[in-house]
Structure formats: structure tokens, C-alpha cells
Amino acid sequence: MTAAPKPEILAAFEAAKGFMPVDEGLAFYTAAVEAGALGLPLLEVGTYCGRSAILLADAARAAGVTALTVDHHRGSEEQQPGWEYHDPETVDPEIGLMDTLPTFRRTLHKAGLEDHIVALVGRSPQIAKIWNSPLALVFIDGGHTDEHASADYEGWAPHVAEGGLLLIHDVHPAPKDEFTGQAPYRIYLRALESGAFTEVSATDTLRVLRRVGAGI
Ligand SMILES: C[S@@+](CC[C@H](N)C(=O)[O-])C[C@H]1O[C@@H](n2cnc3c(N)ncnc32)[C@H](O)[C@@H]1O
DSSP, X not given: OOOOOOHHHHHHHHHSOXXXXXXXXXXXXXXXXXXXXXXXXXXXXXXXXXXXXXXXXXXXXXXXXXXXXXXXXXXXXXXXXXXXXXXXXXXETTTTEEOOHHHHHHHHHHTTOGGGEEEEESOHHHHHHTOOSOEEEEEEOSOOSHHHHHHHHHHHGGGEEEEXXXXXXXXXXXXXXXXXXXXXXXXXXXXXXXXXEEEEEEETTEEEEEEOSSOO
């Protein structure tokens, strides 16, 4: 089954700042719609400016569930000034630090999806530590160092319900360049090796896995 977002939602996604290409976005949307049928919330780690969050919120709206998106909004290592993926427009001039929360809010408001998504602002492991509720979908797209990717996997994958989906972004089986590490690839392998997850689909760097057993 593939699900396609309405043209206005796809247009909002394409117009939003962010890093997910359209082919991955369509696979992401299909997975989110499928998972929504479980009747449980859909959660992403790594909001940035709300690009993938548009699709997650729209899938949640269609399923009558809530989307959740986790980010401290201070940017990942590779998004800081002087690095490959830095966008000067994301810096709060008053404090000189990145703050992507205002752009996220504007983006979701313009897309008419504010009521379908809850922003959790803070460090992912800190929020995961107090989270205690099953999720239909977890999308890991936060920090891409081994420390962050492992913490996201260990903090959030346990909450994926039986039959629910675990999505991992930026999975590069071979090193791409000096900026693109393989930590997401390593947690993807770990999930498969655990026996708790099986692969559903691979689209470019997006992997969709399903929970088929207990544990991580
Ligand atoms: C690659 S971007 C997310 C891209 C987004 N999903 C999109 O489609 O455009 C990664 C985000 O993860 C956030 N992040 C990195 N490490 C984090 C952590 N430990 N806790 C919370 N957010 C984190 C960064 O602030 C950044 O906004």
C-alpha cells in the first residue's frame, strides 16, 4: 500500500526548510499512514524546521492520532556555524545560538497542521527517560553521532508497539563524505540484529522497520 499526501501538503513539505528529499518523504508518509492505523501516537526525533513533521502531522490527522516531535532546536553538530549544513537564518541574533523552533511553528501553522502535532522541546534522552507510553511509529532523525543515534535508539525504540514501525533516516551503508557519518547505519544494523525488527522498505537513506518481537 502506498499513501500519497494531498497536493497542498506535499507543496508545504517541498517549501519547508529541511533535509528530506521528496522520494523519502513519500515513503515516510506511507509508513506514517500505515502506522496510524494502530491508533497510537507517531513520534519523530529531530524536528529542525518542520519539514518531515508536516507529513507526520498530516498522517496523524488522517488517522485521528497525535504526532509528537522532539528537538532542543539548537541544531546538530553539522548544522552549527562554519559547518556544511549551517543556515545563518536559523540563528537567534540576540543570543547567537541556533533556534529552529519559530520556523517550525510558522511552517506547521501555514500548513494548517498545528492542532495535530505536539512539539517536545528538549534533549531527546532527557525526554525519553520520562516517556512511558506505546507509540505506533518512531522516526529517528536527531543527532548523527554514535552517542546521539545510540541514545535515540535506546531511548525510543523500546516504545515502538508490536506491529509498529521504527524509521531511521540518513542510513549510509558506505561512508559518503567527511560530514556524513554512519551512526544511523549502525543503529539500523543493531535493530535488525536484535531480532525485534524486520525491514519493510528502503528508500534512498530512509529505512522502515517493523517490530516483530520484544526488546531492542
Ligand atoms: C537532521 S535534523 C532533522 C531534520 C528534519 N527531520 C527534517 O525533515 O528536516 C536533526 C535535528 O535533531 C536535533 N537534535 C540533535 N541532537 C539532539 C538531541 N540530543 N536532542 C534533541 N534534538 C536533537 C537538532 O537540533 C536538529 O534540529
